[in-house]
Amino acid sequence: MTIQLSDLAKQVDATLSEEWDKVLIEGVGTLSSATGKQITFLSSPKYLEQAKNSKAAAIILSQDIPEITVAKLITDNPYLCWAKTAALFAPDRSEYLPDASHPSAIVHPAAVIASNIHIGPNACIGANTRIGSSSIIHAGVVIEENCNIGDNVEIHPNAVIHCGTIIGNNCVIWSNAVIGGYGFGNAKAGAKFVRIPQLGHVILEDDVDIGACTTVDRGTIENTIIRRGTKIDNQVMIAHNVEIGEDTGIAAQTGISGSTKIGDRVLIAGQAGFVGHIEIGSQSFVGAKAGISKSFPPGSKITGYPARNLMDVRRSDTAVANLPALLKRVRELEKQIKAIAGK
């Protein structure tokens, strides 16, 4: 694809000086890799030197920087502008994903499927399941009975959507994710476990993304709920009856135990773990590998294992690293006291 820079600027809501209107853009690159026919972006001052040396045809950035002499697209939010630019250059897969069911797809006669959706090879759609318009169900996906899938949803290959799941509009489910599986619940009969049937469902509101191999379990009695706009990375585990607020981001390999509530606009780094039945307030930040064993109020910044206030943990970590030195100081004090006392 080739696009004239003035057209591109319009499509991504950036300001462009007239002198660069006719520059032709054929693709995207990084500050260091972009060629003279590619566009790139500068979203952090820490890459300023790289931007000055970039061979790109054009750079998206937040203000005019005189030392940068290539075409500049100015915008308040270069990272967002980049997202829109990248979308222009994303490969068009529509040729491979026609608005039709592949002949090998197995759609139950009692499923209710919009006419303009793609259902890939070997996908299975269960009875009474509804799928909204413009959705794409890729190869090998299994959607069981009584699900309700919104409009413009994309479910990638071999993902499994268990019976009764509700998925809002514009959601994306990545490959091999499992939504609505069993919530791990067992009663004890003497020494033996007895499975507790999990009667709730999973509700994903609009604009939710679920990463590859992520598992979201159905609720025990009520539902497991992930609210609008929340984005979840790969290999995350969401247990039964968890509730996650709006616009929250959860990085890979994090686990959230049963009935825990996470607020809105929380950011959770990778490999964090939450015990069950706690609440993390909105707009909190949770550090990578944090082990969270109690509730925290809105706006908390926590990390560590066990998780505490970020600054406290940093101080303790430093103190732990200096422990062998502290031990020496105490030993020295003991010697001195002994000497003094022995006087």
Next chain:
Amino acid sequence: MTIQLSDLAKQVDATLSEEWDKVLIEGVGTLSSATGKQITFLSSPKYLEQAKNSKAAAIILSQDIPEITVAKLITDNPYLCWAKTAALFAPDRSEYLPDASHPSAIVHPAAVIASNIHIGPNACIGANTRIGSSSIIHAGVVIEENCNIGDNVEIHPNAVIHCGTIIGNNCVIWSNAVIGGYGFGNAKAGAKFVRIPQLGHVILEDDVDIGACTTVDRGTIENTIIRRGTKIDNQVMIAHNVEIGEDTGIAAQTGISGSTKIGDRVLIAGQAGFVGHIEIGSQSFVGAKAGISKSFPPGSKITGYPARNLMDVRRSDTAVANLPALLKRVRELEKQIKAIAGK
């Protein structure tokens, strides 16, 4: 479904005062959500206040509590009674899972399949694999050659059972789990790795549950074994030659390295990790995110990273949190000593 409370009490082995015999139950709810046509349960005194205010038609609990005035089902083990009650209200999926192979299922002519089992769309069953009666093999499941699957086993969509795996009766394997895959073993030839063929298998005894996206690797020479009644959550990793005892419970995202042995009735919380070639004695408890690097005797209660006795870890955690304060105290002592010594 509507059921008269006297019938329900009989089916779940609970005691019911005659006055409530005719109460009609149409479903289940939590203490706070249950309506006047639903049944709920109280299994911990910590929810007593909620129970007193519950609008449920009936509550399962361990003793008569006069302040609770709705119908009461009395039982020694309310949580177990709840499991049985929930089973009564679990949706009947048999309509969607007939005792037959879907025409799209690919069953090798040399497979030995009981007559009354369900094999879902696109499932593949390999040569010489045997599947016992009343089992359900869901859509997209792949079971390779030479497996032996017991009676009343359920394998959920897109799970993979590799060649030679043995699965006992009443086991449940959840979606996208992988049983009997490669045990990670590599020899070094100079700087390069050479794969070591893994010739053992996986044996799951009766009543074992395996969560979604959990992986259980085949043994190197002998087998990886999970004994009767053990329940494993999602995204757990069981490496080659691990042996897990009976009635053990393992929460999500835990990893157990090669040749480690876990005893009977051990409880392991989420995201725990075990190095290889160690033994954890029966009836031990392992805390969330614990990193276990050595063996522990039966009845141990361990947590932390590196894992130690639970009470020791709690004490150390508190001491670590107080380290900056301790540092100040030592600094103060040094000042005082200097003053004294300088006298």
Next chain:
Amino acid sequence: MTIQLSDLAKQVDATLSEEWDKVLIEGVGTLSSATGKQITFLSSPKYLEQAKNSKAAAIILSQDIPEITVAKLITDNPYLCWAKTAALFAPDRSEYLPDASHPSAIVHPAAVIASNIHIGPNACIGANTRIGSSSIIHAGVVIEENCNIGDNVEIHPNAVIHCGTIIGNNCVIWSNAVIGGYGFGNAKAGAKFVRIPQLGHVILEDDVDIGACTTVDRGTIENTIIRRGTKIDNQVMIAHNVEIGEDTGIAAQTGISGSTKIGDRVLIAGQAGFVGHIEIGSQSFVGAKAGISKSFPPGSKITGYPARNLMDVRRSDTAVANLPALLKRVRELEKQIKAIAGK
């Protein structure tokens, strides 16, 4: 299979004294389980006593040990010799995996498939995807359009290879792995997330192994790269734009965040986690559950959370375990000082 020991020795490059030439070997076993018709190996002196008591017909080991009186195969590298021996006894699956496409496989007419490959039931191969000779694509695998898969590659059931992925020769991808899925990238538009299209791909060079349920995300602009000979265990997460060097080994449930670079011949134990944008030098060792938040030079040995030099962490761990005792010592010092000062 039965093989004469002299033939076996030749095939695995081991030295055998003539007296044992005619010993017949029918299978493999461990030092303790091997019967009088099986071969086993001794690769560590710690199992010497077991070797002396072994009932095996033959033992692979690094030097003649007089107390071992059964047949001995002498080799510089017993573990590598074992890998070759095990390969001789690995079950021959070729009968179940003929050089042909199963009739249920769905191969796009514009795919370019070598003639001597196996494509299993329900596998899907996309447009313009090339697969080299002697490769095996198992049941339910989905390979999207525009991929390039080398010779002698094996992709196990239900794995997903997303569009544009490049896989070198002799690679093995295990079941339910996902290669080339979305790289988790979101810009903020006010409080809301906006997905950033991920335009790069995944490149696996030759001889790379990827474990079951492992996810390797596509790059944002440039590619995610795993170099020749690197072996990755199950449930590992490799984020966008990560680069991993040659002959590196990564154990299960490890996570590597975006743009991080791992060198050659690095060994990473299980459940380790790396933040993004750091570099770990070649020939480093990273301990289990380590949380790595900064770069480390080549040859580093690191562990802990936050990760530091292995010996420093061991010292700190011991000091932490002794903290409650240290606290007592400081308390005692304070008492003594008070007494002295009060004199």
